[in-house]
Amino acid sequence: MKLKIFSCFLYFFIPFAAFAEVIDFKGKVVDAKTNQALIGATVSIPDLRIAVATNINGEFTIKSIPTKGRFVVQVQYLSYKTLTQTVDFSSPAQMVFVLQPSVIESHEVVITGTPITSGSRSNSTSASVVTKEQLQGSSTNLIDALARQVPGVSQITTSQAISKPVIRGLSYNRVVTLNDGVKQQGQQWGDEHGIEMDQFAAGRVEVLRGAASLQYGSDALGGVINVIDPPTPAEGNIRGEFLTNYSSNNGLSNTSVMLSGNQNGFVCRGRGTYQNAYSFNTPAGRYINSGFNQTNVSGMFGLNKSWGYSHVNFSYFKDNIGFYDAEPGDPLYNDNTSRTIDYPRQDIRHYKIALNNNFLFGSSSLKLDLGYQKNQRRELEDSPTPNLFFDMNTYSLDAKYYLPESHGWHPVIGLSSSLGHSVNLGEELLIPAYDEYSTGAFIYSKKVWGQNTFSLGARFDYIKNKGKAQNDDEGNTIFTGFDNKFSNVSGAMGYTHIFNDVLSFKANVGSAFRAPNPAELGSNGVHEGTSRYEIGNANLSPERSYQADATLEYGSGFITGSFGIYENYIHNFIYASNTNKEQITVIDEESGLPRDYDAYRYGQVNANLYGFEGNLTLHPVSFIHFENTFSYTEAKNTSLNRPLPLIPAGTLHNTLRFEPKVKGLTDFYFYAGIDNYFKQNRIDATFETPTDGYTLLNAGIGATFNMGKQPLKLYVSGTNLTNKAYYDALSRLRPGRYSQEDPTYGVYNMGRNVTFGVYIPFGTNK
Known part of the structure; x- marks a missing residue:
């Protein structure tokens, strides 16, 4: 029945868009100084999810573009400034894009994760883009790559x-x-629950910093990580890639293969990725049973036509992760390099299917994303039978309708809704089975005049969480159940001013909210992954955030950089803490022996987070880049006049990168860098311990070899080359995280690691 309803919905919309007049978008990309053609420049239209490379004459053709559409076009080429331009396709004239030679390649990039796609300089949201190349290296997962x-x-x-x-x-x-x-x-609520995504599947990643709840609703107080698939190739072409790398520290091997194609507007893509690692090595030894293996299979098929696009995306993600259930005083390290994962371990499986659409109606359009996800999280103590087993099913809808421009205003109205259903299938219980309903609507508009951009919007959300009551076999209450309803109105304003080609300013103010999640409302049990007893609170109120930030950006031939400040006051901030050293004794079902667990209860305080972040890159000559990034966050529990827990230490990253021209090689580079992490003494002393500052040395080298017409990229990267013994402030394995009674318990972070990698892109460019 659901499929029939959805099919009727599609048939209602597609005919109105199918008769749109279309053109072939043709053009040329040339050098601004010499007027010579640029071969292999990438021309993309993000809102149509399509990209093409220029031919030997610098020319390109993108077929079947609606004549009444206005789209942001991005043109990129190595060693040239990225160009973004909004193109009105009502005029069929061939366009010439003139690129300026520069060491700054990404001073202006397209941002799609905000309500209206635009260049980053005219977008008030503080955003960064991480390219596919930057995601390759010595990281162990997607978030690890972004944090670097x-x-x-x-x-x-x-x-x-x-x-x-x-x-x-x-x-x-x-x-x-x-x-x-x-x-x-x-199940993002869990301390040891990661993100079930393949880092190699991303075409690029946008990181939106600051409250983004206007478009994405509850849960976006801090920001958004928008993982974007690679664009489809132009008609009649195929595109593929093979990559593999190996890391010396943990034997991590990554292999990923992708193939995509476009035949008369029918597009498809398939990818397979496998990762395998044994226990990671620290300066004190290998942390016991810390290996993992990961499998990801994903695909896409659909249509790119004059009426827009409709794509079906699907993926299967499986992760096996080893844990070490140590008591304070137990040995933490050995020399075992077996790839067999012992118990206890996690068995995580994530299934997803999404239908992504963009229907064009002349000067208006409708973006519609429908999704279904099934997340199965098993925690296995000593056998294949799971002790904890969460099975969660989520259905979601997100729709945005872009109205025609009126008096310079670009209005958007949006609607989102989701339904989540989670059940417990394991022997042990931590959170109750629950149903979660949410719906929200927003209106947003943006106006550009001269070098100024102003945006504003408002949103309404309604969320209902219903937890199921449950008793044990003897009639004792395990979960009392809860039935909570939350609603909220939030708003936001943004302003951007471009002073000239090199200097711009952006600022935002707004409010946002987050409803308590089912774990915060109803937990009651031992969480094996965190070795603590967690107790929820059904009377929690929603968090309410009031946020402001401002950023100044500069980019010239010699200096590029940005500096931003922010403040985020959160009323009714929710977190679990262990107060008064409270413990709960639990009888182990197998041994019959008692075990004491620290009790963590969810409560609320008022909090204030503020800080600064930025980057500065110096280019004394064209082939030398001195790159520096820095960030600092101060977070205070204003209700109890003490710091908030789990706040990162201040960081300063310095990298000296050389990109000399070497005959026979392209994209040749080598670099050396140091990562400085400062002391973190601002902690919640009721259950955290401070960490010392430390400095890590990194280096790398890489180049692309052309074997005929086939490029082959080789690279080597090394992290923590001095094999420094350190504890990161946000590592859950650092001293004091499991027991205040034995602060000597702790696991060092990863020691020296050298990664060797190969990347081979291939395809046609007709």
């Missing part, structure tokens, strides 16, 4: 395979992760 690249982004880690994103000090359900236009729903 983006100022203001860090990660809460559990061993090597699990990283939770932190943006400006906020994490868990306060950061939204998107893929295929659909919110990732993978």
Whole structure:
């Protein structure tokens, strides 16, 4: 029945768009100084999810573009400034894009994760773009790769395979992760629950910092990580890639293969990725049973036509992660390099299917994303039978209708809705079975005049959480159940001014909210992954955020950089804490022996987070780049006049990168860098311990070899080359995270690691 209703919906819309007049968008890309053609420049239209490379004459053709459409076009070429331009396709004239030679390649990039696609300089949201090339390297997962690249982004880690994103000090359900236009729903409330995504599947990643709840609703207080698939090739072409790498520290091997094509507007893509690692090595030894293996299979098929596009995306993600259930005083390290994962371990499986559409109606359009996800999280103590087993099913809808421009205003109205259903299938219980309903609507408009851009919007949300009551076999209450309803109105304003070609300013103010999640409302049990007893609170109120930020950006031939400040006051901030050293004794069912667990109760305080972030790159000559990024967050529990927990330490990353021209090679580079992490003494002393500052040395080298017409990229990268012994402030394995009674318990972060990689792109360019 659901399929029939949806089919009727599509048949209603497509005919009105199918008769749109179309043109072939033709053009040329040339050098601004010499007027010579640029071969292999990439021309893309993000809102149509299509890209093409210029031929030997610098020319390109993108077929079947609606004549009444206005789209942002992005033109990129190595060693040239990226060009973004809004093109009105009502005029069929051939266009010539003139690129300026520069060492600055990404000073202006397209941002699609905001309500209206636009260039980054005219977008008030503080955003960074991480390219596909930057995601390749010595990272162990997607979030690990982003934390190394983006100022203001860090990660809460559990061993090597699990990283939770932190943006400006906020994490868990306060950061939204998107893929295929659909919110990732993978039990984000858990301390040791990572993001079920393949880092190699992304064409690029946009990181939006600051409250983004206007478009994405509850849970986007801290920001949004928007994972964007690679664009489809132009008609009649295929595109593919093969990549593999190996890391010395943990034996991590990554292999990923992708193939995509476009035949008369029918597009398809398939990818397979496999990762395998044994226990990671620290300066003190290998952390016991910390290996993992990961399998991801994904695909896409659909249509790119004059009426827009309709794509079906699907994926299957499987992750096996080892844990070590140590007591304080137990040995933490050995020399075992077996790839067999022992118990206890996690078995995580995530299934997703999404239908992504963009229907064009002359000067208006409708973006519609429908999704279904099934997340199965098993925690296995000593056998294949899961002790904890969460089975979650989520249905989602997100629609945005773009109205025609009126008096310079570009209005958008949006509607989103989701239904989540979670059940417990394991023997042990932590959170109740629950149903979660949410719906929201927003209106947003943007006006550009001269060098100024102004935007404003408002949103209404309604969320209902219903937890199921449950008793044990003896009639004792395990979960009392809850039935909570939350609603909220939020708003936002943004302003951008471009002073000239090199200097721009942007600022935002707004409010946002987050409803308590089912774990915060109803937990009652031992969470094996965190070795603590968690107790929810059914009377929690929603979090309410009031946020402001401002950023100044500069980009010339010699200096590029940005500096931003922000403040985020959150009323009714929710977190679990262990107060008064409270413990709960639980009888182990197998041994019959008692075990004491620290009790963590969810409560609320008022909080204030503020800080700064930025980057500065110096280009003394064209082939030398001195890159620097920095970030600092101060977070205070204003109700109890003490710091908030799990706040990243201040960081300063310095990298000296050389890109000399070498005959016979392209994209040749080598670099050396140091990562400086400062002391983190601002902690919640009721259950956290401070961490010392440390400095890590990194280096790398790489180049692309042309074997005939086939490029072959080879690279080597090394991290922590001095094998420094350190504890990261956001590592859940650092001292004091499990027991205040034994602060000596702790696991060092990863030691020296060298990664060797190969990347081979291939395809046609007709």
